[in-house]
Amino acid sequence: MFQDIEDNLVAAFGRQLQVRFQLDGPVSLEQPKQSSFGELAVPIAFQLARQLKRPPRQIAEELVRDLKVEGVAAFEIAGNGYVNVRLDRGVYSSRLLESAAANIRPAAAAAKIVVEHTNINPNKAAHIGHLRNAVLGDTFVRMLRARGRNVEVQNYIDNTGVQVADVVVGFHHLEGKSLSQVKALIADPAIRFDYLCWDLYARISAHYKDHPESLAWRAQTLHAVEAGEGEIAELGHLVADSIVNAHINTMLRLGIEYDVLPRESEILHLQFWATAFELLKERGAIYFEEEGKNKGCWVMPGSAFKENQSESEDDSKVIVRSNGTVTYVGKDIAYQLWKFGLLGKDFYYRRWCDYPDGHRLWSTTDGPVTEKTPEFGRAQTVFNVIDSRQSYLQDVVVAGLRALGFDKQAESSVHFSYEMVALSPRTCLEMGIPLSDEDKRKPYVEVSGRKGLGVKADDLIDKLIETALAEVDNRNADKSPAQNQLAAEQIAIGALRYFMLKFTRNSVIAFDFHEALSFQGETGPYVQYAAVRASKILREFQNRWGPLPDFEAALTPAVFADAMQDDGLWQLLLTASKRCSAIEKAISSGEPAHLAKYAFQLAQSFSNFYHEYQVINEANEVRRTVFLWLTDYVRRQLMATLSVLGIPQPSYM
């Protein structure tokens, strides 16, 4: 609704520009600093002032003379030349009532958007850094889908990489475990295999450090895993598949699902890389280095992806090593080409699992299967949710597309980057992690899988549930343990997802248990609480007085116009009506944090409302009806927003 008004205003001012000044140009709207200035402001006169060499105030007056826009009560000139827009509160409110009944969904666009996120190396349990990736990616997907975009979610599985190989080395060489022994470990319900691998990975990394000669194990193992044959390769698959399942379960706890798992093993076995390699050579995107430190490698020149156009060999990036094996970036170029349908090849797919909600998760596989499989890839736009430390590699991938002549796809490849999650020094101390004097002075300490230093995702979720459950039990002695457990889980998820979203992408999160476990202030549970209160008010009314009034009959524009003279009510209604606009803005700025902030502000606005006004006990019937409708409307908008944020709604707290 608010979005419609915004669109109409932009169009109307655009026309005025044409008619009055014969000018084209973007018209931007902004929210006035103070609500007393109106609902929207148009600062266009300031921009025109320079061009036209006339005072902005005069221009503003000319622009709004005779201007009529539906739903707008008045335009006012303020300050040096602001055009402040005042909405017709009665008309606007009653429109909201109507559109709630219609509730038209935006039509799904045919163009496919691929969002790749999570991408955790399948060799150990997920940690809080991975959670940020998955929550950011999943929320962005929900935002896009809420606005009718056609989105496919891919979770890339590097099941043949060094990290998997290292854990295989750990089992095989360090522990001397056979394939069947590892199988037994996986089958043992008393053992958390992903946690066991977490420790094993730290141990083998330490072992390499103390015994550099043992790095030969890694090379042999990596080779066997990549080739995909023999017991070592089987062990690799066993470890990777098992850990992938652990990750899928961890993410499912947060409501995160995927459509397809493209795997590196298929990139290799189906010759995706070989095809991409031929293409890169053929079009001169990479060349064979004859001398210098990169002698014997296929490299991409630095000029392809660096600003400074230097041809220095220091800047070039090795794509194929001198031993003939391909680097990760090379495989990633092949994968990115496939996402756009540019490789001229496709995977085979098989069912990986069915989620409890019925959604089917597919995985790539290297041979035909009997069941009917969907089509993946062929995207128009690709978002890669990858942390900002890898921006250099992402630049190389995009440069690869460009060097192959796929300029449009290069433009449509978005590195959806975010900063890492580190640990606050206080949290390190709480966890008993020893810090060097140097670390103590730092604002945060980097998580390290190799050192086994970090907070495991499932541990954090468990701890959040435990904390929430204590509070829920305390407040709801009358409910069953199972009911309270469910509520605690929902609150924990709300707290965690909100925590991961409240920071903008380029800010480093210094993870702090105290902050993450807080359910007060700007947190998920605060927003959930507001929605719970709204539901409770409506339920309580129905318990006492029966069905809700017939809103559409009772609430005429005149009734609204009268009630909404109260600025408190009007601001709440206005904020609630901005849901779609808030989602759209969060999409275009690429900041899920903005939507989280919106949810918080709406919750805050509603909290103020229910403290200031008694809904059920309001004596005036018309006013009470307005309050009830407003409560219901805010509740729906709040729940819809929470759903886009992936935050579940408890029935009580």
Added chain:
RNA sequence: GGGGGCGUAGCUCAGUUGGAUAGAGCAUCAGCCUUCUAAGCUGAGGGUCACAGGUUCGAUUCCUGUCGCCCCUACCA
């Protein structure tokens, strides 16, 4: 050395692409539960937007320089 990011209240962070009196949460202090759940609400204190120049009607925002912090700059991913 090169590339990128950051520096805003005691702490953690927003700041709508250059606009009106710079905002939240936490923490601190003072209030509010016989009335729809106090995971809440009201109020107070707290700012040289790192620093210095520049651009202009106007700069937290853009440009230059300085200082400080972080990340990247592998034949790891």
